[in-house]
Amino acid sequence: MSYSDKVLDHYSNPRNVGSMDKSSQDVGTGLVGAPECGDVMKLQIKVNPQTSVIEDAKFKTFGCGSAIASSSLATEWVKGKTVEEALQIKNTEIVKELSLPPVKIHCSVLAEDAIRAAIHDWKKKNGVEAKAPATAEAHQ
Amino acid sequence: MSTDVKTIPQEQHIAPNGIKLPIYMDNHATTPMDPRVLEEMLPYFMEKFGNAASRNHSFGWAAEEGVETARERIARLVGATTKEIIFTSGATESDNLAIKGVAEMYKEKGNHIITAVTEHKAVLDTCKRLEKYGYRVTYLPVQKDGLVDLDDLKRAMDDKTILVTIMAANNEIGVLQPWAEIGKLCRERGIIFHTDATQAVGKVPVDVNKQNIDVMSISAHKMYGPKGVGALYVRRKNPRVQISPIIDGGGHERGMRSGTLNVPGIVGLGKACAIATEEMPKESCHLAGLRNRLRDKIMGRLDEVYINGTMEHRLPGNLNISFAYVEGESLLMGINDIAVSSGSACTSATLEPSYVLKALGTGDDLAHSSIRFGLGRFNTEAEVDYVADRVVDTVQRLRELSPLYEMAKEGVDLKSVKWAAE
Numbered sequence: 001m002s003y004s005d006k007v008l009d010h011y012s013n014p015r016n017v018g019s020m021d022k023s024s025q026d027v028g029t030g031l032v033g034a035p036e037c038g039d040v041m042k043l044q045i046k047v048n049p050q051t052s053v054i055e056d057a058k059f060k061t062f063g064c065g066s067a068i069a070s071s072s073l074a075t076e077w078v079k080g081k082t083v084e085e086a087l088q089i090k091n092t093e094i095v096k097e098l099s100l101p102p103v104k105i106h107c108s109v110l111a112e113d114a115i116r117a118a119i120h121d122w123k124k125k126n127g128v129e130a131k132a133p134a135t136a137e138a139h140q
Numbered sequence: 141m142s143t144d145v146k147t148i149p150q151e152q153h154i155a156p157n158g159i160k161l162p163i164y165m166d167n168h169a170t171t172p173m174d175p176r177v178l179e180e181m182l183p184y185f186m187e188k189f190g191n192a193a194s195r196n197h198s199f200g201w202a203a204e205e206g207v208e209t210a211r212e213r214i215a216r217l218v219g220a221t222t223k224e225i226i227f228t229s230g231a232t233e234s235d236n237l238a239i240k241g242v243a244e245m246y247k248e249k250g251n252h253i254i255t256a257v258t259e260h261k262a263v264l265d266t267c268k269r270l271e272k273y274g275y276r277v278t279y280l281p282v283q284k285d286g287l288v289d290l291d292d293l294k295r296a297m298d299d300k301t302i303l304v305t306i307m308a309a310n311n312e313i314g315v316l317q318p319w320a321e322i323g324k325l326c327r328e329r330g331i332i333f334h335t336d337a338t339q340a341v342g343k344v345p346v347d348v349n350k351q352n353i354d355v356m357s358i359s360a361h362k363m364y365g366p367k368g369v370g371a372l373y374v375r376r377k378n379p380r381v382q383i384s385p386i387i388d389g390g391g392h393e394r395g396m397r398s399g400t401l402n403v404p405g406i407v408g409l410g411k412a413c414a415i416a417t418e419e420m421p422k423e424s425c426h427l428a429g430l431r432n433r434l435r436d437k438i439m440g441r442l443d444e445v446y447i448n449g450t451m452e453h454r455l456p457g458n459l460n461i462s463f464a465y466v467e468g469e470s471l472l473m474g475i476n477d478i479a480v481s482s483g484s485a486c487t488s489a490t491l492e493p494s495y496v497l498k499a500l501g502t503g504d505d506l507a508h509s510s511i512r513f514g515l516g517r518f519n520t521e522a523e524v525d526y527v528a529d530r531v532v533d534t535v536q537r538l539r540e541l542s543p544l545y546e547m548a549k550e551g552v553d554l555k556s557v558k559w560a561a562e
């Protein structure tokens with residue numbers, strides 16, 4: 001398997017690695033995937049309660065290089081967006097940005113799921129009405 | 141021992157400590173050719189180009205002489221006679237010929253074949269095909285250490301059993317099956333015992349008589365010989381085993397395998413066997429030393445590292461380890477100047493983790509985290525040290541990145557987590 005330069009870059013220098021306090025009111029945590037499947041992503045967002053802007057994002061991923069790159073990229077993209085804007089991020093955009101081959105598309109799907117799960121968690125915690133259901137959108 | 145591998149077809153660079161990179165440590169996939177093997181083969185491409193079946197001129201005689209010398213050398217390495225060695229294109233063909241050949245020849249006697257779930261696909265898929273033709277196949281499970289249970293084998297045998305095919309050494313985890321005992325059980329019941337010894341011949345002592353082997357597959361490129369050539373041992377006495385050919389034609393190899401012989405390849409296989417006969421005791425000791433050094437250096441510095449398969453009955457150059465909380469393909473990416481393999485699904489075409497590790501009862505999570513190190517003749521202690529350092533550093537880095545490692549450290553029982561499906 002050969003990797004694109006962008007995947008290699010995110011793998012070697014992953015952005016926003018780390019963890020935030022998941023009990024904190026302004027932190028949303030998404031944990032998706034399963035160890036048996038070879039991919040688990042944890043993506044966390046810190047949201048400004050006034051503006052709904054995602055001020056910080058962190059991730060940790062167990063998975064292949066493409067899974068690490070997809071989640072690293074996802075943290076970069078959600079930062080600075082409002083939660084509603086972040087919900088518009090599509091896995092296909094991740095595929096395009098990282099030039100993922102067809103067998104790695106599931107990595108991008110998982111990253112999109114992780115974003116949604118983190119936002120869903122934050123909304124639930126803060127009693128924000130879910131405008132977009134976390135998992136209703138069809139994936140590619 | 142020469143470490144002067146003349147041709148590695150990859151761009152080389154030199155590490156600060158003088159080690160040539162990339163390091164090849166995937167000797168179960170294939171081995172580099174020994175320069176002595178190449179040297180012996182070269183005349184058979186140009187000067188001695190004759191067809192070994194040409195009986196009426198010197199070109200043919202020269203080729204035939206090369207082939208017969210090779211036959212003697214192979215026979216000597218495994219305790220056989222020259223008439224019991226059939227040349228093939230490799231171990232996959234040998235496995236096909238052995239299993240299909242015995243099944244066809246003995247179909248009047250019975251239709252039952254016994255094999256094991258951890259066999260190579262060349263055996264498993266051949267057995268599956270025979271099932272379509274009305275044969276009955278028992279796939280024995282293996283124990284946690286990777287070995288078949290002889291009682292399971294005994295129970296599986298019935299009066300319709302014509303063939304037991306169990307590998308000598310496993311290609312992923314390197315475990316050595318109790319072939320002599322399996323052979324004995326077969327002999328007592330008049331069942332033919334075939335073993336795929338691709339990984340074993342040239343690495344550990346093989347004696348077809350002491351180990352009660354009736355049919356045995358051999359490959360050249362796993363023991364520093366060329367690709368595209370192998371052999372099948374077929375017992376001629378006590379008992380005489382007969383096999384039907386799967387390739388028909390000019391009646392070469394006593395009718396068992398037609399087709400003009402690959403003379404340079406066969407000469408190379410012969411030389412590889414001659415070297416193995418001479419050097420195996422010293423080499424296996426050297427390899428086991430390097431392998432244990434690698435194991436100790438890795439396991440001394442990392443926790444939650446698990447060896448797959450028994451260490452007690454194992455090829456000297458094999459180490460198969462699972463690094464918990466780290467996915468195999470990402471680990472391979474991190475050690476990209478080292479050539480090894482992983483049982484991770486991400487490295488396979490099927491997106492399924494290693495069926496061999498699953499058969500041991502290794503969870504899918506640990507199967508995804510496995511790395512196979514295959515040490516060989518040309519690996520050095522300095523390379524082992526470099527590999528151990530790179531592996532430890534990369535595993536530590538990836539564990540810092542792993543949510544599973546974090547959860548485990550926090551005391552979360554990962555088995556109790558209800559994971560969201562993708």
